[in-house]
Amino acid sequence: MPGSGSYSTQELMITAAAREIRDGEVVFVGMRLPIAAFGVARLTHAPGAVGLFECGLVRHAPATDMLYTMGDPPNQLGAAWATGLVQVMGQLQAGRVDAGFIGGAEIDKFGNINTSYIGDFSNPRIKLPGSGGAPDIAAMAGRLLAIMNHEKRRLVERVDYVTSPGYLGGGGARAELGLAGGPAAVITDRAILRPHGPLNELHLASVHPGHTEEEVKENTGWDLKSAPRVVETPPPSKEEMDALFKVDKEGFWR
Amino acid sequence: MGGKLLSLGEAMGRHVNDGDAVVLGACLEPDVPFAATYEIIRQGRKNLNAIAPISDASTDMLIGAGCVTQVTGAWVGNVSGGLGHNYRRAVEKQIPHPIAIHDHSNFSIAMALTAAAHGMPYAPLRTLLGSDILRSNPRFKVTENPFSETAEPVVLVPPLKPDVAVIPVQRADKDGNCHHWGNAGLIQEAALASDRIVLLADELVAAEVITSDPSRVPFPGYRVTAVCHEPAAAHPSPMTGRWRRDTPFLDQYHRASRRRDDFLAWLDEWVLGVADHHAYREKLGGRLEELRIKDDAPSAPANYAAK
Incomplete structure (x- = not known):
């Protein structure tokens, strides 16, 4: 619905995520939306980007057939490297991965992400599936790129459990632990948030077409502040739409 | 033979x-x-202690069938479906019985198995710092890197x-x-x-x-x-x-x-x-x-x- 009828919210999110990938970068891709973003980036501004998958795969180009998991046969066919998790995540720990995508059930104003427990971990109200490799990517990638649905119950003041560290309590707390990087962008279905100021608190940086600053703030569980300059997220360009059609042949995200 | x-x-x-x-x-x-x-x-x-980094719905089935009292892993659910309903019932409502969870990330369980595979007394990690996995799984230890000239915390994971x-x-x-x-x-x-x-x-x-x-x-x-x-x-x-x-x-x-x-x-x-x-x-x-x-x-x- 938002914006014109010519692209879906997911396609806008994919495009926004693709723009976060720079040419020549080595990127932990993960599943679903980021796979499409990697494909769009490769076909547009970042033809030299490399995709890593924690199951032990490296690809120069996204798979051409639909994937339900990163280990599906189309992701194996034509891979640049089929190896073990330790080799791929070892590159991450060695500081040789520029960026990584993760999703999550809950994120807070310092970009900490919870995918483990809602409530007290010793007696949780909801047991979520858990971490997978997200804490490893969050701790060790050069830039963390998070993709979330923008709901008040998901964007919260403080997560119940830090599965994957963002800026922790804010400021230099993360750097003091010797952790690299940190969240660079949180891409939601309404907006893009980025860390700003000495506390590295997430601020509203870009509002998607068809949404307003007020509405985004109303749907955020903390007192979301605006960055000094808030822009409208540019809709997908002709070139990006062409890339999207090539990457998403079956129209899964349309 | x-x-x-x-x-x-x-x-x-x-x-x-x-x-x-x-x-x-x-x-x-x-x-x-x-x-x-x-x-x-x-x-x-x-x-059983079901060990797996991620094992799609397999661990969820074992939990629901009552075979498991411990889970050692990073993720239990249904990869394309989402939440693990048996995992939730066991943790939230003790159905069919309580289970103990030994939380890991994919990389920490990989390195715990690597340590055991190679006879290492433990494996040092840069990951998990800042994660509450260190609170919910007390088996990890945080120490200082003895080879670093400046203070540098390191997580130690025991062999699995x-x-x-x-x-x-x-x-x-x-x-x-x-x-x-x-x-x-x-x-x-x-x-x-x-x-x-x-x-x-x-x-x-x-x-x-x-x-x-x-x-x-x-x-x-x-x-x-x-x-x-x-x-x-x-x-x-x-x-x-x-x-x-x-x-x-x-x-x-x-x-x-x-x-x-x-x-x-x-x-x-x-x-x-x-x-x-x-x-x-x-x-x-x-x-x-x-x-x-x-x-x-x-x-x-x-x-x-x-x-």
Whole structure:
């Protein structure tokens, strides 16, 4: 619905995520939306980007057939490297991965992400599936790129459990632990948030077409502040739409 | 010598005991040994410690069937479906009984198995700093890097030494020499860390097939305890070059496991009411044939000639 009828919210999110990938970068891709973003980036501004998958795969180009998991046969066919998790995540720990995508059930104003427990971990109200490799990517990638649905119950003041560290309590707390990087962008279905100021608190940086600053703030569980300059997220360009059609042949995200 | 070739029922009966720490799924999304999961449930194993970084719905099934009292891993759910309903019921409502969770990330469980595989007293990690996994799993220790001139915290993870690892592979000979290809996840670390290794071979081949390409061998045959020739042992998960993923089957499981009664009915239909994996394949029938990979995309041969 938002914006014109010519692209879906997911396609806008994919495009926004693709723009976060720079040419020549080595990127932990993960599943679903980021796979499409990697494909769009490769076909547009970042033809030299490399995709890593924690199951032990490296690809120069996204798979051409639909994937339900990163280990599906189309992701194996034509891979640049089929190896073990330790080799791929070892590159991450060695500081040789520029960026990584993760999703999550809950994120807070310092970009900490919870995918483990809602409530007290010793007696949780909801047991979520858990971490997978997200804490490893969050701790060790050069830039963390998070993709979330923008709901008040998901964007919260403080997560119940830090599965994957963002800026922790804010400021230099993360750097003091010797952790690299940190969240660079949180891409939601309404907006893009980025860390700003000495506390590295997430601020509203870009509002998607068809949404307003007020509405985004109303749907955020903390007192979301605006960055000094808030822009409208540019809709997908002709070139990006062409890339999207090539990457998403079956129209899964349309 | 010999005698490693067993039926799946014999292999699980002999080599998976009540109370064992069992790796069921070490390749992440592909090659989850569902056939072994089903057989363990049929045989009514109890008090297992289910070890897996991510094992699609396999761990959720074992929990719902009451086989598990401990879970050591990074993720338990349904990869395409989402939450693990049996996992939730066990943790939130102690149904069918309470379970203890030993939280890991994918990399920390990988390094815990690596430490055990190589006889290391522990493995040092840069990951998990700042994560509450350090609070919910007290087995990790945080110390200072003794080689750093400035203060630098390091996480130490103790070795994780399973009793048995069950590993699906594309092909093996009767002595446990095998080939595996595609992404490897943690199969090498999990197998080498474990006291016993049970192979689920999609195809049983002559020894010469394996020795023709030793670079494709993930761990040596002398470490393997038992070999089961069991095609489609990973169904509904995929196996590179052999089987596609049966996503509708996992979706159906996801829906059926939402309620305890429906899960028990699912278990009767697909596990307890099915004699063995041969009968399971028969029950799947044409659906399984649809999932068989029919295209050919062979690798180029590698020359190992000595002169």
